[in-house]
Structures are given as structure tokens and as C-alpha cells.
Amino acid sequence: MTAPLAVSLGDPAGIAPEVIAESWVRRREMALPPFFVVGGAAVLRAAAATRGIDLPVASISAASEAASVFGSALPVLGGEDCAPAFGEPTIEGAALALHSLTKATALALSGEAGGVVTGPIAKSKLAAVGFTQPGQTEFLADACGLPHEAAVMMLAGPSLRTVPLTVHEALAAVPGLVTRDLIESKARIVARALARDFGLPSARIAITGLNPHAGEDGRMGTEDRDVIVPAIAALQAEGLAVTGPHPADALFAAHAREGYDVALCMYHDQALIPIKTLDFDQGVNVTLGLPIVRTSPDHGTAFAIAGKGMASAGAMIAAIRMAGECAARRAA
Ligand SMILES: NC(=O)c1ccc[n+]([C@@H]2O[C@H](COP(=O)([O-])OP(=O)(O)OC[C@H]3O[C@@H](n4cnc5c(N)ncnc54)[C@H](O)[C@@H]3O)[C@@H](O)[C@H]2O)c1
Ligand SMILES: N[C@H](C(=O)O)[C@H](O)COP(=O)(O)O
Numbered sequence: 486m487t488a489p490l491a492v493s494l495g496d497p498a499g500i501a502p503e504v505i506a507e508s509w510v511r512r513r514e515m516a517l518p519p520f521f522v523v524g525g526a527a528v529l530r531a532a533a534a535t536r537g538i539d540l541p542v543a544s545i546s547a548a549s550e551a552a553s554v555f556g557s558a559l560p561v562l563g564g565e566d567c568a569p570a571f572g573e574p575t576i577e578g579a580a581l582a583l584h585s586l587t588k589a590t591a592l593a594l595s596g597e598a599g600g601v602v603t604g605p606i607a608k609s610k611l612a613a614v615g616f617t618q619p620g621q622t623e624f625l626a627d628a629c630g631l632p633h634e635a636a637v638m639m640l641a642g643p644s645l646r647t648v649p650l651t652v653h654e655a656l657a658a659v660p661g662l663v664t665r666d667l668i669e670s671k672a673r674i675v676a677r678a679l680a681r682d683f684g685l686p687s688a689r690i691a692i693t694g695l696n697p698h699a700g701e702d703g704r705m706g707t708e709d710r711d712v713i714v715p716a717i718a719a720l721q722a723e724g725l726a727v728t729g730p731h732p733a734d735a736l737f738a739a740h741a742r743e744g745y746d747v748a749l750c751m752y753h754d755q756a757l758i759p760i761k762t763l764d765f766d767q768g769v770n771v772t773l774g775l776p777i778v779r780t781s782p783d784h785g786t787a788f789a790i791a792g793k794g795m796a797s798a799g800a801m802i803a804a805i806r807m808a809g810e811c812a813a814r815r816a817a
Contacts, residue, residue: 506533599778651752
């Protein structure tokens, strides 16, 4: 039996607390593994109330206490909290979010938690309280003592899996960042992680081109021919099931998706638009290549709908379930 999952609260002014609360309410129906939240008991209760849920919360002082109370109450570790203010992010709330993320990650690293499921944060708001990374993926890389490139973002849903090669980068910077080294190292991490965490020992990786029509033999850009093609040849020579470069526009059609297990895309929106279009309510952001399991719902803080009973808990439920499955595979 794996240790309970640590869930970080996310920005308390966003939708994370309400979708966490609803995930706990639906724990049996959705067969979710035991989890606990770090901090924010009052916020969670208030968020649940906005959805008509009278949430029982059990205060715990160690992760090991979570499983025994999980059946009857949502376990919350630690007394850190803030005044509920849905839709109105505050410095106090950002500090709570950062504490929750930091502690949940530490518990996963120590093995007291089976993995970490992160609630969404607004990076710009957390920057004001000392969050220096571009995103939570890079925060986790730092916490694990790894270079940022070693923590690989994958978005996974029922319809497809995608990995952005470059992530939170300005579009103008992307062509210069698409290198053979980066493609080869990320593809290797993806192949290893899909085997270890997803039970896919020979994952088929489709690599996109950067330019329209994957460059059309150099007539519409040269990166596809000069950088991506040699990287693919090198990976194939190592025995990886890699194909491409595929023109990205047609790669996400239903018939094309049958031909691969994961698409390695050149930039953020090339990877995230298809999955958020097809699987928004069940999309999971999972970090590959870490010594710990980390997942997150694919959506953000959605401040505009927080506390209005409109947010779907589907992606949070999928993130908790996927973290449990990955942790169980690692423990087997
Ligand atoms: N994992 C994360 O921490 C994460 C992920 C994405 C975005 N963000 C952050 O969130 C903030 C807002 O980003 P954004 O507006 O681009 O994305 P968003 O996902 O917060 O919102 C996009 C749209 O989807 C809707 N939406 C989001 N989640 C929903 C849900 N569960 N149910 C129903 N509707 C939902 C929103 O109302 C909005 O219309 C930004 O600061 C961004 O950095 C964080
Ligand atoms: N790029 C992600 C998305 O749009 O869903 C997101 O910003 C989350 O990234 P982190 O998990 O690194 O915070």
C-alpha cells in the first residue's frame, strides 16, 4: 500500500480549494486513493460551502494519519490558513499557496507522501512572495536538485498525451531553443517515464515539426530539416520508437492519434491547445523525470469563476487518480 498523496492548496482565491473539496466528496464514486491537503482548512470549508457542501475536515499532524480519517473527513495537515476571498488574490493567499506547495513537495521527497498533486497557482501572484521559477514544474525540479530541463511537462487526457519541448518561453525565443540536445534528452526522459509510470515499455513518440508542413524541405524554415531530423535519426539509432517530424496541424486528428502514445511538440501552445480542446475537463499535467510523482489538473486558477459553483472538478479528480496509479506502479 502506497503512502497517501499530498495535495497542495493552490491559490486560495482560485478554484483549487473547491475542486479539491469536491474530489474528496466524490472519492468513493471515483475510486480515489487517500489524500490530504497541506493547510487551508478554513478556505476549503468556505470553498465547499459555495457549492452547497458541508465539508468535514480532520486536522492531522502527520501524513501517516491521513488514511485512517480519509473515509470520514478531508484530512488537512497543519494550521496555516487565510481569510477566504474567492476571485480576489491576495499576498496572504499567495504565501499560503507557496507554503502548501513547499511542504507537500517535501513530504513527497521524504516518502511520507506517495506523491504530490498541485493545485493551480498564478505565477505572477506568487512571484510577490518569493516564487522565482517560471512554473511549478521548475519549482519541483529545483526541489529535487535537478536542472529545469530534466523535469518534463506532459499533458495527459483520455484522447492523447503531449509534451512541450520548450515551455514558458516567448514565441520569438523558441526557434533558438529547439536544439538536438534538448529534443534527444527530453525524448529519452519521456520514453523512460512512460515505461516506469504508465506501463508503456516501448512508447511510440511522434515528434512535430516547428514550421508549417514541417518546413516543406527547407522552403518554410530550416529547423525541421537541420535540427529535428538528425535528432530523430539519433533517437531511432538508440532503439526508441520515434517518428517525425510530423506537420503539427494534422497530427491531432482522431486517425493520426492512433499512431502514437505521446506527441513531443516544439512549443507550449502546439502541445497544450490540442489537449485542452479535446480533454479540458479530464486533462492532467504530469511531471516526468522526477524522483517523486507529481500531477496537477490541466487548468489554472480561473479566478473569474471561483466561488460561483461553476468549476468542474474533473481534471482535479483525474490528477489525483493518475498520481495514485503512478505511485502504485513505482511501488510494485
Ligand atoms: N497548474 C497550474 O498551476 C496552472 C495551469 C494553467 C494556468 N495557470 C495559471 O492560472 C492563471 C489563469 O490562467 P488561464 O486563464 O490561462 O487559464 P485557466 O485554466 O485558469 O482558465 C481558462 C478558462 O477556462 C475556464 N476554466 C478553468 N478551469 C475550469 C474548470 N475546472 N471548470 C470550468 N471552467 C474552467 C476559466 O474560467 C477560463 O475561462 C494564470 O496565472 C496561469 O499562470 C496555472
Ligand atoms: N503550462 C501549464 C498549463 O498551461 O497548463 C501550466 O502553466 C502549468 O505549469 P506548472 O505545472 O509548471 O505550473
